[in-house]
Amino acid sequence: MPTYQPAVATTPHRNRDRVGYDRATVHAILDEAWFCHLAFVVDGRPASLPLMHARLGEDIYVHGSTGSGPLLAARQDGGMPVCLNVALLDGLVYARSHFHHSANYRAVVAHGMAEVVTDPAEKARALSAFVEKLGAGRAADSRPPSERESAQTGLLRLRLDQVSCKIRSGGVNDDPDDHGLPHWAGVVPMQLVAGTPTPDVNVVGSPPEYLPRR
């Protein structure tokens, strides 16, 4: 897969070595994250909110009530300029100096125009992808949306084009002069883990195999 091309919006001011444009890496980060943050502009001021997302190829989708802020704002011709972020925390970095304390993370930022999805077939595919993301096979193992439910759900599409990822991994970057200091230094790995499923009332049978595992 060819890489994404650097754009003005995705060219960093600093820490350039942490930034990349590899398509498979970007996809993997987007797919691992359960939610994103979508930033947009309302009356010249920034607005942003967390939303679940799903990716199909080079399109990323977020959904919400058709009456929610971004869904209303994106109705304009050509869509709405957005900045979509995903960030996964992988570790906390304890340096011998305050200055070099840091975090390990994998993040994606995507800029572009978010457009309201109106094509019924595309909408059906995307809404199914949200459910399928929660577990491979879940879309077939739950009731598809009625026409009314589908109409109540607003859906935005952002084409992955001005996209980059930013990754910090590894250990502590203390200055050599500080290596002799007596303070503990190292990394505490962090991970989002699934717990034991809690069934709803009247549910019989074991939790399905496709649920996220501990």
Added chain:
Amino acid sequence: MPTYQPAVATTPHRNRDRVGYDRATVHAILDEAWFCHLAFVVDGRPASLPLMHARLGEDIYVHGSTGSGPLLAARQDGGMPVCLNVALLDGLVYARSHFHHSANYRAVVAHGMAEVVTDPAEKARALSAFVEKLGAGRAADSRPPSERESAQTGLLRLRLDQVSCKIRSGGVNDDPDDHGLPHWAGVVPMQLVAGTPTPDVNVVGSPPEYLPRR
């Protein structure tokens, strides 16, 4: 503690029952989250990035290189309009219908003007708070910033004023008509957990007690 007052920017269009203004709840969510997303406007377009944050009373701070995007943009008089988000994922909600799949989460959104911190005493307090957040006692157990390091670090302050929290918790909200469907329904709890600390080279002694525990 009195609650925050609803503002135009923090009054929701939908799911009003999930939104609150309780100060202690907002503080707790901000303090539990290791990072936030900061959205701002550049040339009329939205920009957003993940940043670590620290709270001191009713001020929330983010830091970065003095040459980074938001730090440069905030230099204008009166600061820069921002939208700061924090979101903690608590669970994935599997409904019998596609439509009612959801997530449990705790989120905070704060709007306002982010200002560059120039007062040296405030800057020192805030930078120390970032390190202290990683473990109570860590600021004293690592080397404070030199003047040069402090000068290299840009710091933004956002006063908590136009703030709200949004919380979804509990179980599945399936329509009563769907309760007889054969699909498994329930909640998979999700939690960010700390792993086993990895010491840096040449570190002797056990990891300190103040590190986040598994």
